[in-house]
Amino acid sequence: xxxxxxxxxxxxxxxxxxxxxxxxxxxxxxxxxxxxxxxxxxxxxxxxxxxxxxxxxxxxxxxxxxxxxxxxxxxxxxxxxxxxxxxxxxxxxxxxxxxxxxxxxxxxxxxxxxxxxxxxxxxxxxxxxxxxxxxxxxxxxxxxxxxxxxxxxxxxxxxxxxxxxxxxxxxxxxxxxxxxxxxxxxxxxxxxxxxxxxxxxxxxxxxxxxxxxxxxxxxxxxxxxxxxxxxxxxxxxxxxxxxxxxxxxxxxxxxxxxxxxxxxxxxxxxxxxxxxxxxxxxxxxxxxxxxxxxxxxxxxxxxxxxxxxxxxxxxxxxxxxxxxxxxxxxxxxxxxxxxxxxxxxxxxxxxxxxxxxxxxxxxxxxxxxxxxxxxxxxxxxxxxxxxxxxxxxxxxxxxxxxxxxxxxxxxxxxxxxxxxxxxxxxxxxxxxxxxxxxxxxxxxxxxxxxxxxxxxxxxxxxxxxxxxxxxxxxxxxxxxxxxxxxxxxxx
Ligand code: NAD
Numbered sequence: 001x002x003x004x005x006x007x008x009x010x011x012x013x014x015x016x017x018x019x020x021x022x023x024x025x026x027x028x029x030x031x032x033x034x035x036x037x038x039x040x041x042x043x044x045x046x047x048x049x050x051x052x053x054x055x056x057x058x059x060x061x062x063x064x065x066x067x068x069x070x071x072x073x074x075x076x077x078x079x080x081x082x083x084x085x086x087x088x089x090x091x092x093x094x095x096x097x098x099x100x101x102x103x104x105x106x107x108x109x110x111x112x113x114x115x116x117x118x119x120x121x122x123x124x125x126x127x128x129x130x131x132x133x134x135x136x137x138x139x140x141x142x143x144x145x146x147x148x149x150x151x152x153x154x155x156x157x158x159x160x161x162x163x164x165x166x167x168x169x170x171x172x173x174x175x176x177x178x179x180x181x182x183x184x185x186x187x188x189x190x191x192x193x194x195x196x197x198x199x200x201x202x203x204x205x206x207x208x209x210x211x212x213x214x215x216x217x218x219x220x221x222x223x224x225x226x227x228x229x230x231x232x233x234x235x236x237x238x239x240x241x242x243x244x245x246x247x248x249x250x251x252x253x254x255x256x257x258x259x260x261x262x263x264x265x266x267x268x269x270x271x272x273x274x275x276x277x278x279x280x281x282x283x284x285x286x287x288x289x290x291x292x293x294x295x296x297x298x299x300x301x302x303x304x305x306x307x308x309x310x311x312x313x314x315x316x317x318x319x320x321x322x323x324x325x326x327x328x329x330x331x332x333x334x335x336x337x338x339x340x341x342x343x344x345x346x347x348x349x350x351x352x353x354x355x356x357x358x359x360x361x362x363x364x365x366x367x368x369x370x371x372x373x374x375x376x377x378x379x380x381x382x383x384x385x386x387x388x389x390x391x392x393x394x395x396x397x398x399x400x401x402x403x404x405x406x407x408x409x410x411x412x413x414x415x416x417x418x419x420x421x422x423x424x425x426x427x428x429x430x431x432x433x434x435x436x437x438x439x440x441x442x443x444x445x446x447x448x449x450x451x452x453x454x455x456x457x458x459x460x461x462x463x464x465x466x467x468x469x470x471x472x473x474x475x476x477x478x479x480x481x482x483x484x485x486x487x488x489x490x491x
Pocket of ligand 1: 002003004005006007008025026027028031066079080081082095098099102116117118119147148149150151259260
């Protein structure tokens, strides 16, 4: 396994757990030293135990000596990074090609070379050319086997995949791949989908682009919910119960980030552009998502009354999603930047991501827990829904914050719960009529427990129809506890 990062290390550990003998190679000496000492260089639930048991069983080893690892192998997987190329955003294939050269020089017998890294269509052809050049006498078959695991659930995803895509037209190579993945077929119908190499390469990008589109779609629907007075979580449920649509990836939030979606969608657009076949839906998705991250910063500022100057904002969760320490393209980065640009001081806490976050963030005070971050803050912003942020003591937050405002970008907390604790809640895709629709009312306290959706709608309609005249809201609506200011209608 060439490359022992999030994908290589998990794949290597799982293959060894299947019973294969695996050597994980990395040119990063520090990573190999850590792994040899039994320390995981990344955070991934269950990985440490899986690695330890397979090292003990002598099925898994680590080295920086690529030639030695390759010489003995029946199959060599390439799992090195394919980041965005600086300048044009296409996939940077220099690591893949460099690995292919090194592998080619180390080959001594017929071997299957498997690209697990996410690579644009046609990369397999280039890897084949490189091998033919450096190892002309060796029969090396190049296979595409893209990886679909998700960080945070990587081991389960690898061991119980929805499908394994194997792209090759060579029957001998297929047989080797069948053997490698055989344990997956013991208790279930084989999840392996054999395709041509180019098709396999495209499947990976098409899958990621589709998921990015799905997330972005529900994010835009969330914005619409906020303006017209609907509930995005219910919309998502209502459409997700349709089997043709499915409930997953319909959670509205601050926009997708991570090591895959942002770079893979852009790389796919480059491939499409080069082929003169534009993908308009993916283009729109990339644009909408990019704007959304900073827009979340503006949302926080609006919730604080329109200004961030001299305000203290506590950010809970920095990683792009829970259960990983991966900070690549995390929405928190753009949100924090937008808030800092507007003059806010930032305090931040993340259960696993702070080491990776520190080099990426300037002038941020990192704290030891959520409450320390919230102490004296003008807003607490829940950015990443780690489990430990799902049961925060809201009464305590309301007590220790300077202003009792919770901006919940993951819709973890129901409005009633926040209201009971005396917290003003701003969430995603919920009709927050107080903030969004009745700007002229300076104070409107309502009894959330009695406030049904129907009543919310009626209240909004009444305010909308009031044509600027002051209305005796209090008498009209028994659940309105206090009104100050005028009840001018929304625009
Ligand atoms: P990563 O940066 O965590 O790991 C890559 C590793 O490869 C690094 O440790 C690096 O030192 C090593 N490396 C680079 N060149 C090498 C060489 N010549 N010899 C030995 N080691 C070398 O990257 P990652 O997140 O594991 O991603 C790897 C690939 O898998 C990418 O193409 C990515 O798009 C894809 N992928 C990632 C995920 C994910 O969730 N992270 C999921 C599916 C697919």
